[in-house]
């Protein structure tokens with residue numbers, strides 16, 4: 400909790416008080432000593448996310464009062480100030496920009512623990528928010544300094560307030576860009592209540608902002624931005640006809656007789672159905688753009704991907720069904736593709752022919768020149784395990800430097816780029832000092848990304864397990 404000043408000034412550092420281990424506070428006071436002072440970070444291998452290459456022997460200057468990088472320079476001599484209290488020596492580790500998870504749900508926890516339906520329907524508001532504080536910390540400690548959080552899944556606009564508690568320094572966590580509720584057409588994305596009875600009170604929380612027609616969807620975009628969203632999300636399609644051939648919803652309930660198959664590609668039991676017309680998608684995108692906000696679309700079927708890309712969305716989420724048309728549409732429209740491989744992997748498993756086909760499709764997208772950002776639909780699996788998505792991208796055959804760019808600079812672009820009001824995802828002058836260091840070289844050993852030894856966000860140190868660091872413990 401302490402950000403104390405020691406002579407000549409202290410690097411601001413988050414720590415939990417030992418006497419009250421469950422209480423986390425973060426002082427964000429700047430001492431007069433810190434004003435205008437410079438933190439120096441020495442590196443021996445630093446990932447340049449623009450050039451997609453590792454550069455040796457760079458040092459970084461950070462303005463302690465703004466958290467911004469003021470200079471990145473090649474050292475022309477030996478390091479003489481390694482033990483200086485304002486110096487952080489990360490030589491021997493691999494340094495990267497803080498990672499950006501481009502598709503998260505801070506209020507969800509692993510589906511292997513509780514299904515998303517039961518979380519949304521049955522867990523209390525307080526429990527879900529308290530869980531989210533743990534999720535935020537776990538993600539930050541895993542090197543994720545930014546979250547693009549795409550929907551509260553039943554908590555209305557609570558992500559706005561949650562984002563602000565992090566931005567105000569009350570709890571540690573990634574910088575968040577939030578979507579509040581997602582926009583879906585009537586009946587498109589709702590909590591399932593198979594035994595709802597007409598006229599009897601329904602207690603399920605709503606999980607989307609329903610809107611129809613060109614005027615209606617424009618109004619919905621305005622509502623979302625008015626509620627505090629940083630990014631708008633709509634459902635271009637969804638598997639909304641699950642109730643036509645419902646699966647048993649409680650132990651002992653009989654399945655329907657002879658249901659259609661449920662294959663993710665060919666299944667008719669619960670197919671992807673378009674939720675909006677092209678005109679409606681066009682209207683949402685133009686309204687978001689007019690308001691200076693990025694906009695993304697959940698789109699799984701090839702048709703939905705093509706429509707949303709042609710409408711001009713910033714990014715497509717999921718897009719798992721193999722087809723060339725959507726790849727062409729994303730390439731032509733410079734759409735960012737967030738394939739959320741991790742959520743498919745946790746639900747399908749390694750051996751599924753569907754998962755294998757998805758990985759092939761992602762490689763085809765890469766070969767086609769589609770731009771990626773990395774987001775796992777994190778929440779479907781544990782926050783803190785975010786790097787799982789990067790591992791699957793690498794497994795699909797995308798070269799490691801490309802994966803790292805997707806997880807850094809392209810993550811910033813998926814958040815809206817300069818619409819964010821901040822620059823991150825690259826270690827360069829004018830960008831925020833989001834700096835992580837891992838033990839090992841990810842190009843040789845990808846598991847290095849699971850050994851995060853150092854985390855700085857906005858120039859504040861949240862984790863430092865590097866034995867050679869000169870940080871003064873406070």
Ligand SMILES: [Zn+2]
Nearest residue numbers: 502504549776
């Ligand atoms: Zn999602």
